Amino acid sequence: MDANNLKSDQQYCYLLENTSCLRRTRSRETYVILYICSSISLILTIFGNLLVVISVSHFRQLHTPSNFLVLSLAAADFLIGIFLMPPKIIQIIEDCWYFGDNFCYFHALLGFLLTTVSVSNLVFIAIDRYVAVCDPLLYGTKITIPLIQIGISSSWILSVLYAWAILFFKGHYLTRDDGFVCLGDCIGDCGAMYTELWTMVDLLATFILPCSVMICLYTKIFIVAKRHLKIINALSREMHRTQKNHSNISKRSERKAAKTLGIVISVFLLCWVPYYFCIIINSYTMTVVPMEIFSIFTCIVYFNSGMNPIIYALFYPWFQKSLKLIITFKICSPASSLISMFAEKK
Secondary structure (H helix, E strand, C coil), rough: HHHHHHHHHHHHHHCCCECCEEEEECHHHHHHHHHHCCCCCCCCHHHHHHHHHHHHHHHHHHCHHHHHHHHHHHHHHHHHHHHHHHHHHHHHHHCCCCCCHHHHHHHHHHHHHHHHHHHHHHHHHHHHHHHHHHHHHHHHHHHHHHHHHHHHHHHHHHHHHHHHHHCCCEECCCCCCCCCCCCHHHHHHCEEEEEEHHHHHHHHHHHHHHHHHHHHHHHHHHHHHHHHHHHHHHCCCCHCCHHHHHHHHHCCCCCHHHHHHHHHHHHHHHHHHHHHHHHHHHHCCCCCCHHHHHHHHHHHHHHHEEEEEHCCCCHHHHHHHHHHHHHHCCCHHHHHCCCCCCCCCC
């Protein structure tokens, strides 16, 4: 009797398949909460990045090297929100992959491509800001729109080649039909793990190297900005003008710079460290991280794409103005692309 009840309580991803994966049962309230939270993150990622793409593409005054990098980043993150996040969210909540083995392969390929593009764009933005702060007089001659276009094109092309290389050389194990070791043997699974060689390659290429570059550049930016503030304070003391007020402004500026740079680095690390920690455990130890945990950490990496518009766009005054123009449909006017996006100094 107990055995029959236990059997009746079990649910499978595909009821008519004897080899189907088991499906975890949750309460209706749990499903509602999970889907609501996931939907909010998905909407933030898709529409947040879409607004950035529309803003930079439409308004001519925003056609600058820095903003083209933001545009490329937003485009990659927008595609992550459209193609990668929905299937992964459903897999995590339902404990099943309902999209077939072919889409599992395509999902993995697109995942490598878009996350690599997103990370590389973060590095380019760090380099752009480094030159702007540390060498402002030569910024206009060093960082030009053609150079940025070449950099963005190279980023996308190299990311495509990188994603293809990992899957072609079987650096990434997929479903049971892939012909290699996999995390699951049942229908309704889209498991993934790395070989030891490609674990190290991917760890260096998409985490250690870009993270080290960003930390070094942003640290240098903060040091130079702090040095500039000290020079301003020294000049203000010599001129004996509003010494106390300038001191307060200096302290607030230092705190704001430290907070902004801290957010940039912290969000990147918080989103990526758990993911690569699981990959290292799966590849170099005898322990295998449960697929549920690995899927959650993968989803957190995708959620980083939803944070990028907040960090890199919402802090910009022009984004707030463009957002108002988009919401009020004023961009439908033929001359709207010529609207000034920056406050004029009186």
